[in-house]
Amino acid sequence: MSTASDDLAGALARDGIEHLLVMFVNLHGKPCAKLAPVETLDELLRDGLGFAGHAADGLGQGPQDPDVVAVPDATSYLPVPLRPGLGIIQCDLFVEGEPWPYSPRGILRAQLGRLAERDRVARIGAEPEYFLVRRDADGTVRVADPQDTAASPCYDAYAATRSLDHLVTLSRTMNQWGWGNYSNDHEDANGQFEQNFGYAEALVTADRVVAFRYLARMAAERDGLIATFMPKPFTDLTGSGLHLHLSLATPDGARATFEPGDGPDRYGLGLSEEGYHFVGGVLAHAPGLHALTSPTVNSYKRIGAVTTRSGASWAPGYASYGGNNRTHLVRVPAPGRIEVRCVDAAANPYLAAAGIIAAGLDGLEQKRDPGAPVEGDPARLTADEAARAGLRPLPPTLLHAADALAADEALRAALGKVPGGEYADYYAQAKRAEFAEYHRQVSRWEWDRYL
Template sequence: MTALPPAPPRNAEELARAVARDGVEFLLVMFVNLHGRPCAKLAPVRTLDQLLSEGLGFAGNCAGGLGQSSGDPDLVAIPDVTSYAKVPLQEGLGIIQCDLYVEGRPWPYAPRWILREQIARLADQGRELKVGAEPEYFLVKRAEDGSIAVADELDTAPSPGYDAGAATRSFDHLSTVSRAIDALGWENYSNDHEDANGQFEHNFGYAEALRTADRVVVFRHLARMAAQRSGLVATFMPKPFGHLTGSGLHLHVSLWEGDTSLFTDPGDPRGLGTSKLGYSFIAGLLEHAPGLLALTCPTVNSYKRLSAGADTRSRSSWAPGYATYGGNNRTHLVRIPDTGRIEVRCVDAAANPYLAIAGIAAAGADGIARGADPGDPLTGDLEAAGAAAGLRPLPPTLLHAVDELARDGALREALGKVPGGEYADYYAAVKREEFAEFHRQVTAWEIERYLLV
C-alpha cells in the first residue's frame, strides 16, 4: 500500500520541518495576476525565516494585471504556509502560494484576496464552499514558423473521446502527471483523452475552495513542465483549433455547514436530490451568468469555444450556449450529476481560478439571499434545441460579457473596491483593451473574404 503524503504544514515550524523532510533547496514563491498567470521568484530555503516574516518584494507593474504602475511601491508576497507543496517533477524544488500586500495592507487587486473575501463572507454564515476541478488542455507541438499541431500524429479519429490507443501513446506524459498529482496528495482518480484530438483531462479530489484554486494553478504548472520535458507544449488556451472541441475547467461545487451538505435533499420533488437552498444557488448562477462569463471565460478566444456548436469535428462543443440547468445533462450551464453537488460548466481552461470561484460564490450567495428559484430543469440536447426553445443566448464575445459584468451589482460588490474605484471597472478596462487589441488585427480570413470586394 502506498503511504499517504504528509498533511500540509499549519505554521512556520511545520513548514521548516516539511522542506527539510522533502529535501527542498529552493521555493517558487508564487502568486497569480488578473489573467491567472503564475508569477514567482526562486527563494533559497535558507532564507525561509526572513521570507515568512518579511515576504518577497515584486514590481507589480512588471507582473502585470495587478493595478500598479512603475512608480508604485513594491508588492510584498507573504507565503501561505498551508499551500506548500513539493514539486514532484523537480528535485529540490517546492512551491508556495502567496497573498499580496502593499505597505503592510492587503492589496485588493490580488485575485487570491478576492476569493478569500467571498470565503470569509460564507464563513460568517457558518458555511464553507468546496470545489472540485476538471482541468482540460491540449498537448501540442510547435513548428519553427509558430504554427501548432496535435502532438500525436496518429491522433486523427473523428470522435477520439476516451480513445484507448491515443491514451496509451501518451502514456509517458499522462502517467507522469498522474504520479505527480498523487505525490501531492490530491487523490488522482482518472486521466483521459477528451473529445478533441490531442486533448486530455486529469481528475483529482475536491477540497475547500481556496485550496482547489491553488491546486489548479500548480496543476497547470506541472502539466506544462511535464510536456516541455518531452519537447511539447501543454496549452490551456480554450480553443487552439477551430475545428476541434475547446477546453473547459468544469467546477463541481458544494456548500457545507460542518459535515452537512446544504445542497442535499433526498425528498426533492424535482427528483434531482437537491435542496431548496441549492436551487437558490443555481438560480443565482443562472441570473448572473452573462456577467459571470467575463470571469469564467476571460479571453477573446474563450467565445470561440462557447459558440462552436456543431462546427467541431465531433459535432459537439460540450460548452453551454444558454443559462440553463438540468440533471445529468452536459449541455447545460449547470449540471446536477449527483445529489449534494452541482457542476458549473461555463468555466474554461484559461480562467483565473480565484476570480472564477469568487464569482460563482457571489452569484450563488445572491441567489440564496433572495430565495431565488430557477424553475423546473430543462431536458434534451440544448446544443441542438436551445435556439428553437426561445432561450436567450449567453454573451457572444468577451466584450459583451465584460459589459454585462460592469452592470452586475452583485458581482461588482463581490470583486470589491480598489484604490480609486472598484475592481470590476479595472477588470473591465483591462479586458476591453484586450478585445480592442484583438479587433485591430487583420486576419487571413479577412484578406480571403474581403480583398476583392
C-alpha cells in the same frame, strides 16, 4: 515559528528542497514568482518578498507605486518532483502592510468569508482539460501525436497509451502531493486530455489548479511539447473546459447543505432549497459571470461552437440547468452537488470560483428560483424556441461579457473596491482592451474572404 511554519520547515528538509518558487497569479491567471533559497525561510514567512506590481501586470499598479509584497501561505507548499530541490508555495498579496484588493486569491478569500458568515464552507472539484501540441519552425501549431487523427478520439486507449509517460508523470505527482488523482483520459478532441483529482476546500482547489497547470507545462516542455490551456486552439476541434463541481456544507462537515435530506426537493434533481436558490443565482448572473469564467477572446470560439469534428462543443450556449445533462451551464450530476460548465481552461481559478460563489450567494439572499430544469439540448433549439422557453443566450464575445460584468451590481459588490474605484471596472477595462487589441488585427480569414 508557528506550527504551520514549523511543519513547513520540516517538510522542506524532508523533501530536500533548496529553493522555493514564491508564487501568486495576476488578473489573467499568469503565475508570477521569485526564487528564494530555503535558508531565508524565517524572513520569507515573516516579511514576504517584494514585487513590482506594474511589471507583474494586472495588479492595479503603475511604475510609481510601492512594492506588492507576496506573503507565503505555509499550508500551500508542494515539492516539484520534475525539478529535485524545487518547491512551490502560493502567496497572499499586501501593499504597505494591508491586504491588496487586486489579489485574485484575496478576492476568493473574501467570498469564502461571506460564506462563513452564513455558517457555510464551499467544496470544489476541478476538471482541467488541455491540449498537447507542437509548434513547427514556421509557427504552425499541430497536435503533438501525429497518429491522433481519429474522428471520434474520446477515451481512445491507443492515444492515451502513446501519451502514457506524460499522463503518468502528472498522475504520480498528484498522488505524491496527496490530491487523490482518480482519472486520466483522452478527451473529445485530438490531442486533448483531462486529469482529475479529489475535491477540497475552495481555496485549496484553486491553488491546485495553478499548480497543476505549472506541472503540466513543465512536463510537456521536458518532452519538447506544449501543454496549452488555450480554450479553443483549433477551429474544428472541441475546446477545453475547467468544469467546477461545487457543494456547500456546514464548517464541521456534518451536513452537506445542497442535499435535500428530509426537506422538499422542488424539481426532483436531488437538491435542497438552498441548492436550487444557489443555482438560481448562478443563472441570473451568468452573463457577467462569463467575464470571469471565460476570460479570453478565444473563450468565445469555444462557447456554442458548431464546427467541431465530434459534433458537440460540450460548452453551454444558454443560461440553463438540468440533471445529468452536459449541455447545460449548470448540471446536477448527483444529489447534493452541482457542476458549473461555463468555466474554461484559461479561467483564473480564484476569480472564477469567487464569481460563482458570489452569484450563488445572491441566489440564497434573494431566494432565486431557477425554474423547472430544461430537458434535452438547448443548442438544438432555434433562437425563437429558446426565447419562448425563457432561455437567455450567453455573451457572444468577451466584450459583451465584460460589459455585462460591469453592469452586474451583485458581482461588482463581490469583487470589491480598489483604490480609486471598483475591481469590476478595472477587470472589465482590461478585458475590453484585450478585445480591442484582437479586433484591430487582420486575420487570415479576412484575407480569404475579402482580399
